[in-house]
Amino acid sequence: MKNSKDIIDRCQQLYEDLDFTAAREWKAAEPGRKVIGYMPIYVPREILHAGGMLPLGIVGGGDQLEVIHGDAYYQSYICRIPRSTIELGVSGRLDFVDGMLFPSICDVIRNLSGMWKLMFPDVYSRYFDVPQNYADDIGGNYYKAELKELCEGLEDHCGVKITDEALRRSIAIYNENRRLVREVYEFRALEPWKAPASDVYLLIRAGLVLPVEEHSQMMQDWLAAVRHEDRPMRDNCRVVVTGLFCEQPPLNLIKSIELSGCYIVDDDLLLVTRWLLGDVPIDGDPLGNLADAFLHHSESTAAKYEPDLKEKGQHLVRSVEKYGAEGVIFASPSFCDPALLDRPMLQHVLADKNIPYIAFKYAENSGQMQPIREQAGTFADSIKLWSEA
Template sequence: MTASPPVIPIVERCQALFEDLDLNAVKQWKAAAPGRKAIGYMPIYVPRELVHAAGMLSVGILGGGDQIEVIQGDAYYQSYICRIPRSTIELALTGRLDCLDGMLFPSICDVIRNLSGMWQILFKDKYVRYFDVPQNYEDAIGGTFYINELAALRDDLGKLRGAPITDDELNASIRVYNENRRAVQELYAYRARKPWQAPTSEVYLVLRAGMVLPPEEHTQLVRDYIDAADALPRPKRDNARVVLNGSFCEQPPLGLIKSIEMAGCYIVDDDFMLVTRWLLDDVPESGNPLEALSKAFLHRSATTAAKYDTKRADKGVFLLKQIKTSGAEGVIFAAPSFCDPALLERPMLQDVLSRHTVPHTAFKYAENTGQMAPIREQAGTFADSIKLWSAA
């Protein structure tokens, strides 16, 4: 029997990948074989299977966090626009994204949408695509549109590599990502079961490693982490179990996640990097792959603010399910400043939670927020109040 690797080196490796804004892991992957290409993408969701099927590496771009000083990027945005586009532009203008051969900008909000046009202007030698997804969930309507969008992206990527992407290649990539999603689901289930064993400050880094590693390697990393985390007994605290909501695009600084945990909260579910678990089940691995991806998107995908709820009654259902499945006792709404999707969605979700008597609190952050004391105090008070209520 092989001993599980210790958890610390795994987390340290993930931390190093997280801090590497120069994307050295991507450069190394590209250098390992001639002709390799990498395609960047922004939150929330792109079908990474297509990029993988083209033999390319998909690279999640989540801004510069609190690690870079944004100088040039600020010259492109007014003060009332969120942070992620300006730090992303900064990364690109300082050459840190040069190793990317293209960028995908998914439909999430007007800022990211317009960033696609800025990219077309600023980086003319790169492949750029705004990737639209349907807000109509009928197979014959939104599905047909989406399959055509997928086909256009598949054609583009095929041209970029110099050969069309076959159905067999795509089905093989679906298989790879099914496995990756299963591993991530195992990680989330494990954390919900034993949050003291898998703190979110670590789970976040493990998930984040999947933004730059090939999916096969990331799947193994996730499973190694679960084994290693389980092998190292850690003290169980009387913390409040919370779901974090609203952090699906611009990311909070790692210090903020740690602050919430230190304040007495176990984060048992969240919406970080939803691309890793946007599709809720396995996608069929044989047959028409575009149709399979479309059906998965339309009928079995996560819910977030960027997605239309067809009926009023649908609002908050996904969040309530997250709360139930993870055994959470409350919700922390943590949204980036000036994030229209998260901040406009929030009052509706708060109302749903209030009607279901789920405690909740809310604050805003920026990816470079430095002052954690107010957040720690607020999260601590929230955790205390949950504990008091549950004792009552």
């Protein structure tokens, strides 16, 4: 049996590899293979998989990529992820990518879709719009037609065929992947000292660059390994971290939160891997099933409209309750419209429930962890004092 360290070491290598060697090798292994990049927050990877393509998650350049050209495209008041993504593009690191999907998350990523069309005219670039209306015959029909258009676009551009049969198979494979992701999250919430947040992050993140089958196997191996390993339990408090759904925090930030005395028991990192809650039905119209799952069984996040005022922020309260968290940390990328505009409303909901929280901002290339360590540490201390009082 593999040990968890070997698995996480492999994930770390994948994480640090800004040339996406694993995806390149996958593509080179068989002629005609296609790779489709996608940005946060969610795309139906089943569709890409059903066409025999590799979905490749592009979540910026992290803190190790030196941005030379990307900054030339953005003013100082715009977040980091589009700059480093452009840097990846102009530096040739994405030259093997046949298409790019830009999901509806904010105006910056939305506009990046058009920039990609101008800068890389040979690449299939699509703004992936999703409904903000959740009625089946309104938003649902619109979304189904959008999915169909996406399938046709990919078929045209990549010379693939996306059949219903293949879609059903892919849905089943992704159902399995999502089950394992949930299992990883639940395991961490139960025994967080055995599953450091940075390990869990790297493990899930590997799923953005590996074929899904390989990633599922990896998670299985990891779960099997960590259940048998023992690590010292620390007197940490339990927190939910939110706001990290697009630009990624540096790994050091995740580590710093835990080192300061906070076990992360839930987060909104890499939401694409668990956007759809529960299994998507395999029988029937696969695009219809994906649409239904999106409309009625998907994550809540700032980029999505919440039609019901009473429901606003309740996903966070539920997460706190479900995982027995004692507080919430709002970690938002600087200049992130969705996270920062949503934050006051979420904070009001938490305040109403007497759930303590703190907030700070980061950038994917933040170098200073001291202020974050101090804030998270003080938060952990105050929670402990509060619970003892």
